[in-house]
Amino acid sequence: MGIGAEHILPRLRSPRDRAGRFANYARTVIAAPATWCEPSTEQEVVRCVAEAAREGCRLRVVGAGHSFSEIAAPQDVALTLERLSGIVARGEGWVRVRAGTRLRNLNAALARSGEALPILGSVAQQAVAGAVGTGTHGSSLAHSNISSLVLAARVVLGDGSVLEIDENDERLDGIRVHLGALGAITELTLRTVPAFSLAETIEQIPVEQVSARVAEIGRSAEFVKVWWLPHTPMALVIRHERTTEQMTRRPSPETERFIENWIVHRAVLPACTAWHRRRPDGVPSFNAMIGRTLVKKRRVGPSTLMLTTPDPALHYETEAALPLTAGGEAFERTVKLIDRTGVRVNHLVELRYVKGDQGWMSPAYGADSVQLGAYTALPAQRQAYFDAFWREMRALGARPHWGKEMDHTAPEIRSLYPMAERFLALRDTLDPSRMFANRFLDRVLGEEKAFSGGSLPARAL
DSSP, rough: OOOOOHHSOHHHHHBOOOSOOOOTTSOOEOOOOOOEEEOHHOOOOOOOHHHHHHHHHEEEESSOOOOOOSTTTSEEEEETTTTTTTTTEEEEEEEEEEOOBBBHHHHHHHHHHHEEEEEEEEOOOSBBHHHHHHHHHOOTSSOOOGGEEEEEEEOOOOTTTTEEEEEEEEHHHHHHOOTSSSEEEEEEEEEEEEEOOOEEEEEEEEGGGGHHHHHHHHHHSSSSEEEOOOTTTEEEEEEEEEEOOOOOTTOOOHHHHHHIIIIIIIIIHHHHHHHHHHHHGGGHHHHHHHHHHHHOOEEEEHHHHSSSEEEOOOOOEEEEEEEEGGHHHHHHHHHHHHHOOOOOOOEEEEEEEEBBBBBOOOOOBBEEEEEEEEESOOOOHHHHHHHHHHHHHHHOOEEETSSSOOOOHHHHHHHOOOTTHHHHHHHHHHHOOOOOHHHHHHHOOOOOOOOOOOOOOOOOO
């Protein structure tokens, strides 16, 4: 028997720290809202929103806080989704869940009834509404991002009314990647499929071959991604294909995940990162050693395990979305900038694939895309690395990932997203007073009609 799923992942992280502040996953954003609202029902959400509106306050809905950007940072009122969780209803090919349900808990509940989501991102700590609202994605040209699974939604608006949207409503494509800008999502209906297993294979190829093969690699399996540890000569092509084979037994994927979570990412990597901060010149040799441990034999496991990764040690991420046709050049530019600038990078460069979709603010809107992630665990190297990365990506017209570090402004966003004006018009209708905004949305969507702001007593609503 394998290790139970509840033992594989570390304890779910709360976005509220011991001092009562909001802190995102990377702890790059700390906010101190005057009030935390903790609803467990939609009716309680309505009451929290109505009271914040009466007091003239901005209210920001907070999921798991599993982000690298400031997207979830509250100013006046933080409405946490931690207690608004669980499955509401289910049927053949669909499940309706409360917005704060963590993906890992939803995965476990679906598995018990022989179901699964068709696509998953790398990490399952997020709240469902947050994963949908930021365009979280997996890696497959056969599947769009998680927001594409949304069949219906319930949203509490600033006037306390509840909006129901389904597939027959053209506004659903605006709700899909909602950025938390339209209201407080309380329920989402998601498409499901019968549970399935995947066989994983890993191929090593010279890093200089990746750029010419990006499109070919993307079409070589239903689920496929590319990992490259900077300063090393080989990249890894990781493929997952459906299979009816029995799960690998020795060691099982569950056992491996337990070791990766609790030993590698909770003890080994943090210690190595602390050393790299003092001696960054040791990064290349460390990457060469770690790279050898990433090459594994073929293994089989459930999709919920094979498509996700260990809950990672503290690090920083930024990510660019580009058309599939530009993926090779984007990857090549990233390799060259690391060599050219001399920056030390002790984390992956990751290239993933996303089928084009129709979500108005989706980074994959309108075309099959690659999502190229630049990651590091070294704070002193982070700014120079990310700045150089975005100089290259901006030259290629890349769109930013909403949940990753980004410094884009409203004029850029409007030029990059063809449906931005339509999204802003929907926002004018659903949140005309901008009570659901924060400083991040002011920057990326524009400050016109910005909410006047206010304050509430420091108490729970």
